[in-house]
Amino acid sequence: MQKWYQIFHRSTGLSPYVWVIFYIFPFYFIFRSSSTVHVVFGTLMILAFFGCYVLSFVSKGWWLYFWTSIQILISLAMTLIFGYVYFALFVAFFIGNIHHRVGFVTLYTIHLVTTMVTVNYEYVTQDPVMITQIPFVLISLIAVILLPVTTYYRNKRGKLEVQLEDANKRISELVKLEERQRIARDLHDTLGQKLSLIGLKSDLAGRLISTDPAQAQSEINDVRQTARNALKEVRDMVTQMRGTRLEDEMFRIKQILKAAEIEFVMAGDPILSNTSLLVENVLSMCLKEAVTNVVKHSGATVCSIVIESSATELTMKIIDNGVGIQTDSALVRGSGLRGMKERLEFVNGSMEIAAGIDSGTKVIIKVPNAVKHPDKEVII
Numbered sequence: 001m002q003k004w005y006q007i008f009h010r011s012t013g014l015s016p017y018v019w020v021i022f023y024i025f026p027f028y029f030i031f032r033s034s035s036t037v038h039v040v041f042g043t044l045m046i047l048a049f050f051g052c053y054v055l056s057f058v059s060k061g062w063w064l065y066f067w068t069s070i071q072i073l074i075s076l077a078m079t080l081i082f083g084y085v086y087f088a089l090f091v092a093f094f095i096g097n098i099h100h101r102v103g104f105v106t107l108y109t110i111h112l113v114t115t116m117v118t119v120n121y122e123y124v125t126q127d128p129v130m131i132t133q134i135p136f137v138l139i140s141l142i143a144v145i146l147l148p149v150t151t152y153y154r155n156k157r158g159k160l161e162v163q164l165e166d167a168n169k170r171i172s173e174l175v176k177l178e179e180r181q182r183i184a185r186d187l188h189d190t191l192g193q194k195l196s197l198i199g200l201k202s203d204l205a206g207r208l209i210s211t212d213p214a215q216a217q218s219e220i221n222d223v224r225q226t227a228r229n230a231l232k233e234v235r236d237m238v239t240q241m242r243g244t245r246l247e248d249e250m251f252r253i254k255q256i257l258k259a260a261e262i263e264f265v266m267a268g269d270p271i272l273s274n275t276s277l278l279v280e281n282v283l284s285m286c287l288k289e290a291v292t293n294v295v296k297h298s299g300a301t302v303c304s305i306v307i308e309s310s311a312t313e314l315t316m317k318i319i320d321n322g323v324g325i326q327t328d329s330a331l332v333r334g335s336g337l338r339g340m341k342e343r344l345e346f347v348n349g350s351m352e353i354a355a356g357i358d359s360g361t362k363v364i365i366k367v368p369n370a371v372k373h374p375d376k377e378v379i380i
Contacts, residue, residue, distance in 0.1 A: 042082055049074045049087060056094060065103060068094060072111055079118045083129030085140050088115045092144045096151025099159075108148050115144050160261070164295065167259035171252060194230040198223050246270045249284035250305075253291050257303055260295045262320075268307030274369045275314055279347045283316060283367060286340045286351070290318040290363050293336060298322025300360060314367050321360040325353065340365075 049071055056067035068091070075087035091111055098104040119137060122130040130137060205219035250270045257264045272280055287305070294303050300322030308315040341351050349367035 038081070042078070045074050045077060049078075049090075053090060053094065064098070065107065068107055072107075072114060076114055076118050079115075079122065083122065083127055083133070085115070085119060085130075085137055088144050089140060089147065092147040093151060096148035097155060098152070099155070104148070104152055111148075112144060115141070164256075164259050168256060171255050171259075175252060191230055191234065194226050194233075198226050198230075201226070246272055246280050246284050246287070249287055253287065253305070256291060256295060262295065262300055263302045265302060265304040267304065268309070270307060272309070272314065274309065274311075275367070279314075279349070279367050282343045282347050282349070283314075283365065285343060286365055287316065287318065289336045289340050290365075294318070294320045294322065294361075297325075298361065309369065312369055314369050316365045318363040318365075319360065324355055324359060324361050 052067045052070045052074070056064055056071065059067055071087070071091050071094070075085075075091055078084040078087050088111070095104060095107045095111060098107065119130070119141065201219045201223045205216045205223065208216035208219065247270045250266070254264050272283075275283075291303065294300055298320045300320035302321050304317075304319040306315075306317040306319065308317075337351075337353070343349075344351050344365065344367065347367055349365065351366075352364040354362045354364065
């Protein structure tokens, strides 16, 4: 059997059905009037209001402001004649969806002032309809004040998130393009010259094999050694491609924070001379995840990254001035944070989440440093 709450669409919830109530309400106020003229006039105003409401959503430029102004006038007339103030909610919601800042501020101010004046006038003249619905009118006035502002900044935030996502995709594509170009250069420099040398020496050995076998054998040995050197260089190059240097990741972090309009503060040297490539790759992935959390969830305006290195340990701190998180349950709920913790445990590292100095969150990552010898690398 279908439960009562399953009649509502999951993606919309109760919101559309609440607005339907406001669609029906004006007819109730109008048909309470005993005057046929009032009923006809009120019905025409309701139809005109919703017609202007639809036209304002599909219009651009000055027509948008024209239809919105007509809506404000109809809302004021309905309040003065029938005591129906709830059209102001429709106008407030629409004003919040205006993207142009000057237009938004102008219409918001006009709508707020005229609604306040009209409602107070009705109470001064002691309109019985308005007096009987004082609690609902007060709620409507609060909505007229807050609804446009919250809607405007919610839309602005959504627009910024879309721009940030586009910027991140663009940065990712540029990074991939730069990486392809680097790989092409490395392959050309690594294999091009040596393959040409192998071809020349092979031709020479083929010509000398019948006249000077000893020299031909020497050329073949050179070909063999050159091929081994080329293979070693290719393997080294592939090994470097598997990891991400913290210095390279820091550049991408700067671009992401800049696109999110978050100030970036750097302390310490991102060039790690005593850290293995594996550990540095783990640090880069953890840094990327931590900064992504700052951009998506913190609401911060400043993000600081501090790198402190000693002979045996490297400490990296990601500090923001955002809303902060609950440190006791963050690792349990956040799969990204759990992934960071698991990666760090793989390289004998650790992660700690604490509150910032004033506000926000501080993520402290610690990993062991490495002592590098010419012929080997030992993790301490």
